Amino acid sequence: MADIKILLVEDDKIEAxxxxxxxxxxxxxxxxxxxxxxxxxxxxxxxxxxxxxxTVQNGDNTANKLSSMIKKLNIPIIYLNAPFEESKTQNIGNKEPQEYINNPCDPIELKCAIELAIYKNQVENELNESEGRFRSLVENVEDVFVRYDLIT
Known part of the structure; x- marks a missing residue:
């Protein structure tokens, strides 16, 4: 997994x-x-x-801008939540993360969440590519063939 680069956005140095x-x-x-x-x-x-x-950092209101940019670039994301702070997740709004995980993180839970988010992202990308190829095929078909089988 060394080829996977993770960007950790965390304002608490010890937690980071x-x-x-x-x-x-x-x-x-x-x-x-x-x-x-x-x-x-x-x-x-x-x-x-x-x-x-x-999820939310003190005095930082650029989270929506960052999340929007991430979404456009199609990069999987997991939001870190402090335990029992559901109010923070309400501020996320339209960020559409892959998943939330409580901080401090359990290493096994974190690994599974990351692998699942990356896999889900890959599957969604493949589905979108397949859908695009199918849409292109259907939109560019010039003739339609219909076959009837008449049984009398």
Missing amino acids: LGIKHILESLDYEVSIIKSHEEAIDEFFNIIPDFILMD
Whole structure:
């Protein structure tokens, strides 16, 4: 899995280092960014395969902009939630994450969630490509053939 680059957006340095340690022990390459705003600025320097992001950060209202950008680029994402803070997930709104996971993270749960999100993203991409090819075929068909079998 070393070929998978994860962008971790977490403003708490201790939590970020703990999660980074877990992810590196699972053989992921990890970059830590401390704010949503910084993530927007540095995103194309890192070009991650996957994003793990704190749901809401103090004083940071750029999360929707970042989430919108991530969605357009079709990158899987999991949001980190502090335990028992459901109110934070209500602020996510239209971000459409793959999944939420509580922080602190259980390493096995985190690994499964990441692998599932990446797999789901790959399947959705393949489905969209297949749908596009089928749509193109149907839209470009010039003749329609109909075969009737008359049984008398």
